[in-house]
Amino acid sequence: MPDAARPPRHVLILGGTTEARRLAATLAPEPALRVTTSLAGRVAAPRLPDGEVRIGGFGGPEGLTRWLREHAVDALIDATHPFAGTISFSAARAAATAHVPLLALRRPGWVPVPGDDWHQVTSLDEAAAALPGLGSRIFLTTGRMGLAHFAHLTDPWFLVRSVDAPEPPHPPRMEVLLDRGPFTVEGERALLRAHRIDVLVTKDSGAAATAAKLTAAREAGIPVVVVGRPPVPDGVPMAANPDEAVKWIHAVTAPLSARPVHTEPIGFPHPLD
Template identity: 70%
Template sequence: MHVLILGGTTEARRLAELLHGTRGLELTSSLAGRVASPRLPSGDVRVGGFGGAEGLAAWIRDHAVDAVVDATHPFAGTMSFHAAEAAAATHVPLLALRRPGWVPAEGEQWHETGSLEEAALMLPALGRRIFLTTGRMGLSAFAALDDLWFLVRSVDAPEAPHPRSMEILLDRGPFTRDGERELLRRHRIDVVVTKDSGGAATAPKLTASREAGLPVVVIRRPSVPEGVSVVPDPERAARWIGHRLEQQSFRAID
């Protein structure tokens, strides 16, 4: 049984670790290639795009893939829809692995919005020194805010267009609450902007923001394509694959 994991996330690496070495299972993890030095999962790895839904469907056929797990980042919406289209075209079962989103705690000043562009419109009324933790993509949404200063944290350096007044902090989680407290204090941050990525690795910024009494602009995550089953953790995804492997073994015996 050949399983394709569309990965790049902590959950995708954990799933590959759980499945690696399973008898009767061939495993391929696919990374988009947007990070210069990605953390590689266990097993076979391919890097780069497929060429849209049609290219992914062709890859699934050419490599005799029996099941696909979409374990991409919660904001990799385009890839998720391509996966759904390719799975439907090839009649291959698809599972989405999505870490649960964050839930505001008591005392947190959340301002939820649907896009980076909407977040940018909110900022002038909320503060002047912005901690932007939405990654290196999409900074063009904030490029016209010349009256604001940005601290931009990302794994790799962002590309233009981006805000004129900014400092770039290249770093990768997990982060600590004490570290986030000190970062907010040192840079005199008065607004935090984040995507609802979920997970524990980057959640300490929310706690630090609440303790400092700072507003947080939260971009809502896109929805999973309609009809796709979703599990919240790698262990349940591994059980889903194990069940399919067991069914396939029974069919082979019959």
């Protein structure tokens, strides 16, 4: 039973992912917790999670630090997209400054299997540089925000899939497909055939919702350019799924007398080992 004399512990989730919504759905009904999810506001009609929701940026690490202090946040979860690198580093700086425990919730990345023809790169610029030698009809699934990296490629034809319509700059020969996962292997097979795709470009976002394209590309013998993830800030503990994150939250928001003993610095407890 929660302590009636103690206000609910405030958990801030930096969200926008399926894992963030699952985490909020699990935590929001708990009377001992107050759950707020922050969304960047880049999607016109986001799927709203359970609990309280705020939309918009914080104004860098300094703005996030102020928000953590003004709203008495007891635990911070970075459950943003694996490629949302800027907010992750802002979260690490803000959490350290405000002395708020921080956890990064990151789904596991994809792993190639026999039959895959993967070309692994470290950036969108490297992905664009790899395309001229691989094919001419490209299925680009890296999101609308990164199209400028491919805008100089005038010869290839691009099929661009995104949730919202992209804005310039973008490749001159391009068709836009507005859609949101999860996607099926059957649907991805049909898409590759209908558009005569001979190269797939994707970020290593992980998860099953968008992995069907990898299976379809492998079956069709299509090369895949895979952009690797940016690193998680040093010193930040990680959880691979919402269940691990729930255990961490319960540990760091429990009364001091009920907490397990840890050897990690108090600013970044890590009870998941």
